[in-house]
Amino acid sequence: MLTYIMGRILSSIPVMAVIAVIVFMLLHLTPGDPAAIIAGDQASAADVERIRQALGLNRSLPEQFITWVGQILTGDLGTSIYTGRPVTELIAQRLEPTVSLALLTLVVAVLVAVPIGVIAAWKAGTWVDWALMFVAILFFSIPIFITGYFLVFNFSIQWRLLPVQGYRSFSGGIGPFLSHLVLPAVSLGLVYASLLARMSRTAMLEVLHQDYIRTARAKGLGSGKVLFIHALKNAAVPIITTIGTGLVLLLGGVVVVESVFAIPGVGRLTVDAVLRRDYPIIQGVILLFSFAYVIVNLGIDLSYRLVDPRIRY
């Protein structure tokens, strides 16, 4: 088992290396001179040269790559072109809102979506199933900012129940913290929850026609117990896998939702960097989010045994 865990941890290293190579190559494979594009139309030749220096584009490709990998390994994500500050520092300052938003969304979405998937599978083929799955596909089809503006327009502008935008730190009390995060979390969570609900339904459907479910029913267990204890436990692995792989949606959505609600998080930092063409920041955020994704999914992979003791390594 220990060998398995070590093997899994080691096998995520090539994936992270590939991510690093992709992000690095992006700067070099895009058509045109990235330094000139980042500098913008009004830039002088000296400006372009300064940016080329800052990005290290004046050195040879292997040299650049080695320096870059060395930097990443020591936790250095480069320097922002616009502010001249280290990217790691800029990201660290913005981490709290993003982590709060992502965690809150994740927890709420899982708590809502999984029961919906279970009920849809239980009522498979009926109008309940049909309606739930239509709602899921509907919310999967609506961009986050449309849901966001719809909620802001009604809850904040029309009914004045919740703040329009902004963020309050958890240290300032849980009331303002939550009231500022409710609408962003709902807008972000709907897409993710739709995905989860559908996957939970599929996973449950595969379990529900098994013999032990019939046995559980036959010995007189109530539907709730059969569904949520016998069936859900056995459907847990694919559901948890989707929670992990769906994180890519959630992390990408953070960028959009922070922009809608003016939340000063990492996503907002990225969008500001786009407007200023501050590429090192964008690069740093991509690396951070992708590595976070790999690490979380590694954890999920290792946790399968806790969920399903039949899995042996």
Add this chain to the structure above:
Amino acid sequence: MDQVLGSTITTTPPPMARGRWRTVLRAVFRHPRIVVGGALFAVITLLTLLAPWLATHDPMQINPVERLQAPSAAHLLGTDGLGRDVFSRVLYGGRVSLFVGLSSALAASLAGLVLGLVSGYVRAIDNIVMLVMTGLMAIPGILLAIAFTTLSSASVATVVIAITIPEVPRTARLVRSTVLSIREQPYVDAAIVTGTSFPRLLLRHIFPNAAAPLIVQATFICASAIIVEAYLSFLGAGTPPEIPSWGNMIAEARNFLRFAVWILLYPSLLLGVAVLSINLLGDGLRDWLDPRLSGRLTEGR
């Protein structure tokens, strides 16, 4: 009702040309999502294709005197912050959004087909291609697209490429897994034994089997690409602002949310309906073409 239809299908005599079409049509109508999704998508596509005839104004025409007007007979869906006609812009904007959606779906399918076929057949390349695909899948698609557009000059083509790259792993893996399962089939062995050439083997035996799941996947990519185009334009990293696309319209409309909702409402509505129709279509197609995959929505954007 379903039972009745089902039994008529199984008792249909071996298909002649017409009877076969009837069977196909009947099967399609047993999946209302294909009909509803397909019809909605056709209507929206038609509206955007007919934009030059349907539009009441030049979509680019700035008219400061008439800015922020509510919907009226002169401006069916009102005017935006620069006095441009929202109705005409929604129609023309749809062209850009649908073009991005369809071409991304096509490009991702082609790239995935090539990569999937190659890595499914050539063991030496397989590991490295799949490792790159795993790495790509770990990067949030929106971020990868943002990085790409930031480094390239703004154009619709750039947006299509930026949206396509993160989608390729899904199509490549799909094609690869089809290839891997089919190459073990006895009829493929038989084809090889009887001296079928490699290109012919791919074209006649492997491709037809990979096509159905690929079409389903392409449908979902198209839907997702329309949303990502909107996200990119919304974030200032997408379609150049002077070109009307649904994403650009929504991005501009956010400043007028308090007093001119229609500017935001109509492009959002069309975008939502378009994406929903494509997702419904894809969902129905999947149930029809491959019932085993039922309920599995594509992951990631």
